[in-house]
Amino acid sequence: MHGMPRRRVVVIGAGFGGMAAALRARALGHEVTLLDRLDQLGGRGRVLEQDGFCFDAGPTVITAPFLLEELFALFDERLSDHVELRAVAPFYRISFADGRRFDYDGDPEAMRGRIAAFSPGDVAGYERLLARAARLYAVGYERYGTQPFHRLSTMLAAFPAIVRLGGHRSVAGLVASCLRDPALRRVFSLQPLLVGGHPFHTSGIYALIAHLERRWGVWFARGGTGALVAALGALMQRHGVDIQLGADVARITVSPGGRRRHVTGVALTSGRHLPADLVIANADAPALYAELLPDLAKRVWTARRLHRLDFSMGLFVLYFGTDRRFTDTAHHTIILGARWKSLLDEVFGRDAVLPDDPSLYLHRPTATDPDAAPPGQDAFYVLAPVPNLRAPIDWNRAAPILRDRILALLEARELPGLRAALRTCLWLTPRDFATDYRSLHGSGFSVAPRLTQSAWFRFHNRSEELDGLYLAGAGTHPGAGLPGVLTSAKVVERLLRAEQTLMREHQ
Incomplete structure (x- = not known):
């Protein structure tokens, strides 16, 4: 060869x-x-199996x-x-604590209409944000994504473009410079969490993810x-x-x-x-x-x-199967609590604590692939950002408490009657990430x-x-x-x- x-x-x-x-x-x-x-x-x-259900343990978003x-x-x-x-539509459904929902996808015209419904004055800012994300993608991924960075000279050559496009700012700061509505700012600042970052601390270069999703779509393997x-x-x-x-x-x-x-x-x-x-x-x-x-x-x-x-947050991942299907639930649903930055600070801070009102990412694969669970049943996983193992949390004690907290939240916000329909349940904690994946401090994303x-x-x-x-x-x-x-x-x-x-x- x-x-x-x-x-x-x-x-x-x-x-x-x-x-x-x-x-x-x-x-x-x-x-x-x-x-x-x-x-x-x-x-x-990897794949986890229990009581006749199969669960994808980890990544489900193919972009x-x-x-x-x-x-x-x-x-x-x-x-x-x-x-x-198979194409996933919408990419994500964002559910807010006040009952509002926002379907996020790659259709520019549909997105303009949804943004106008939330905040008519932010449509132009959305366009500016899209343009910025496209330029960040061109530089951050197409030019330098596959470029080795073991030489300082490579970084020095890239740095002016990164700063010019706002890479020195946080993703949340970059989004705030384009959008005024607090709910929309959350929607377009979520992407850093997909790679383990605090949106208020993660480099604005990662705003390129929005363009990556829009250009290539979001997919799920049958x-x-x-x-x-x-x-x-x-x-x-x-x-x-x-x-x-x-x-x-x-x-x-x-x-x-x-x-x-x-x-x-x-x-x-x-x-x-x-x-x-x-x-x-x-x-x-x-x-x-x-x-x-x-x-x-x-x-x-x-x-x-x-x-x-500084390490990424830890992950508490709850896998569960139900004896019926929740057909009104999208493939990917992000359930946000009333708090935002203060919640993130609790998860990522040096004095991190286990939040009592977690925001959640819910994965329901049968929305795209009906064969992803036994007939008439659903196989879910729900992910909650939590502190990594640098925080003094006893996961043997905390895991069942967080499980019950999450199931109650899902039942109240997204899956009515969930606990009566539950047939199987298992979970991974940051301790499992350290043991199974040899991740230092049990961090979810290094x-x-x-x-x-x-x-x-x-x-x-x-x-x-x-x-x-x-x-x-x-x-x-x-x-x-x-x-x-x-x-x-x-x-x-x-x-x-x-x-x-x-x-x-x-x-």
Whole structure:
């Protein structure tokens, strides 16, 4: 393949970033082994089963299907031959505490009408916001999304454009400069929460998500995210990626001596050692440097520097099945409480506390795929932003309390008669994110997407600590969310291609 040197590559972590990195490395001709400590592929995108119900554990919003299509095209295949993507409409239904609702989608004319119904004077501001989001997308994603940021010169070149477009401001601040109505400001400031950010602290560059959604739409895979994971797993198997599940990495091994050390492979907790010329870590980046590298290899990402980082919020995810369908509920519903900034401050603050009035994201897949639950039944998940494990919350005690609080809120606001219809229920807390996904502090999306933790300031896709170590996933450039982690694999591929070119030139 491509006439380039063939090398042994070990990929740690079989989430979407890891699967994409494994496929891209394999397409370059490398011998690729993909490891995951869980017993199934997908990472946060795994499938949970209980009492005859199946639940997508993690991402359900697909906003850049071309990134998935590219992975199949690497091997002259088509995504559509293996997975059916269905359009979600509306993208999101936002439910306000005062009873009002706002359907958010990609239809500009319909959106103008809904905005006029809320605040006639904000239609022009909406147009300005759309134009700003499009320019941010052109710069932040199209120009720099797949650009490695391991050199400061890249950041210095990008910074003037980022500042000119408002990237130095928060998303909430940027939106407020265009819209006056408080409810509409909430609607158009929600996107940072999809990547783990506080809307009042997240860099305005992330306002590009609005354009990403409008340009490419919002989709759902028939059969759920698990069907997409299965299709990627089959693609890897067809093309020679060695997949090893239940393989927990204890540490990355490095060469002895010298000023610049090189990876030599990975040691598993089972005692096995897998030799490698290159390691791609789709593990949580802060946990990678805190737990998987020997201290002698760390010069940049020291314990002190890791401690100073701001992390994303934690997630409490409640999965439940009902014996009837709630046909009036949209696929994606965002249920907002009466409070906004003060609620976010409670979740993200240094003295974070468990909110007694959480805002919720409710996922009802049968709205788009009727076969997503048994006939006549519904399989939901509801996500509540909560403090990560830096907050002193006893989740053994707090989880049942929050479960009951959420079910009562859903019954009152969206799903009448829910508790009588309930047939099964399970949940994940930040403690589970730390245990299952090895996420430092149980954060839902790794480090928070502040400007000072983005691009060059974020974990580099090529490690500063070790030669031969590359990073993909939520904590690396360009960031969290399904488009972000899939794009991080493209950045790694770009770096591998550059390295292969250098090797070939020196042969």
